[in-house]
Amino acid sequence: MPHNDTAPSVRPLALAIDVGGTKVEAALVDDRARVIDGTRHRAPTGAENSAEAIADAVRRVIDETLASAPTGARILGAGIGSAGPIDIGRGTVSPLNLAVWRGFPLAALVSEQSGIADPVLRLDGLCILLAEHWAGALQGYRTAMGMVVSTGIGGGLLVEGRLVGGRSGNAGHLGQIQLHTHGGGGRDLSVTLEGIAAGPRIVNWAKEQGWQGNTGEDLATSYRENDPIAVAAVRRCARAVGEGIASVCALVDLEAVAIGGGFSRVTPDLFDLIREAIDEVAPLDTIAGVQILPSALSDEGPLIGAAGLIHRADLLP
Template sequence: MTALAVDVGGTKFAAAAVGADGEMLARCELPLRGASCPEDRLSEVIAEITGRVPAGRIEAVGVGSAGPLDLQAGTVSPVNIPGWRDFPLVGFLERLLPGRPVRLAGDAQCMALGEWWRGTARPRTMLGMVVSTGVGGGLVLDGTPYLGPTGNAGHIGHITVDPHGPACACGATGCTETFASGPGMVGWARDNGWTGEDAEALAAAAAGGDPLARRAFQRAADALATAILTTAALFDLDHVVIGGGVAAAGPILFDPLRQAVARDAGLGYLRRLRVEPTRLGRDAGLLGAAALVLPVPARRASCT
């Protein structure tokens, strides 16, 4: 069986043809910037895959999208794609590839499932996080991805970590995303006198010892630690895996994050928590999207 996996992020779209064994037969990724509209870019990415792997071989479509989303309606409203509000993503993909079942989940939920399937030793309870343009999360509980009734379970980027913090694009205040997303970190650094351009430059400055850039990463790490420990306290997590553009900074983020988790983990069962970078990198979300529709052993997705 071959699945078409689709990953809808805030700044890029990716797709891949994935076999039942997890082998990626073809992969394409394009930035959203420069597209006349998001639908055109998504069609372009998928056409690249079906041009390399005949569409007749593709039996089902799994898609992970930035949220929020509505599983029942098959719609998505990614915070960082303003043109998509209640966009009928499932219906759009069904029209592109008629006759194939389409299954939708959050992009970070797919990242978590991909890591659980192909990247880790299958911990019993796991949180997967994407820390990038936004901050998302997905849960695997007792070996089962937990999506929730609407498909938004695990959306850790919108846990409030400071009720007096910055306003968030979601409409709330002090969300994890306002502190730890790339734009959130860069915005704070610029407000405090940093003159760089983006999160990649901020990470380079922090690696070079710039005190303000390091403070931006410490601030992000503290917010992430609060959100992670809140989630771990609720779900008794074993493992946290983090990917995304900001997480690519490596020790600049993970060293202060692990220190903050160790500092603030008061309960004994929280102190066993492991926090690690993704092993699968940018492929985790695509593999997880494929796993939504492939016969992955010992896994059944829960929507309740």
């Protein structure tokens, strides 16, 4: 972020909240996309927890963040990025990786706990894109995608300079693009990009092949040691991500894609592998020119994007 000589306490702030399958985070972020020191707090969510335990985690990080606000802070509003599906009309969320939350009234909970009226709820993938377009790797692009590869896979779309939300707020659900044909009837999430390439899915696939590790960090270590199963697993992830990006490019002719998330850092050459996969599978010759970029915002991107729902409301659909 550029140096800001104005004290954070006198700049307008937004309460930013990011809810995912592993954790919830909150922070105060100013109108120059800067997370204010000392205001960032997190708590675990996790599929093994009850609905009320996850709700309590959200309440706790809100309380801790507001309690750490600088003296004289002026908070303009609250922005929430959540794993989806979401329903922006009702302010509810039903994250695929949190089965106990179905139609959960997240916007109402945030408003009640923070005392901030009318929080803005959007899909976490859209928030990632908003952050990168506002202050990260996608500045200056008009048609682009932000993407996160972590516990799940999410995305957000910018088309001709405008964010794309969709009728229910769920446009950009990149992780649910189908890469394989269903083997049977009904829903089968194992054939989606997320079902194949998300961090936990790749780790499980490697273990099924006989690899002895347990985590994404273990897989990264094994990859550096040239373990053949770890190498195959990382290449499997890269190919699936490349296939997903190529499919989106065929629809909206992307200029660039910015990728963040914990598993995107499993190895420095992951991005080269993704580019190779796109070049190999792209159904149109024009697709090979898409720029594949690492996130410029590290792990602050989701919070910066959630704050952007307030500070950069002009970009919202």
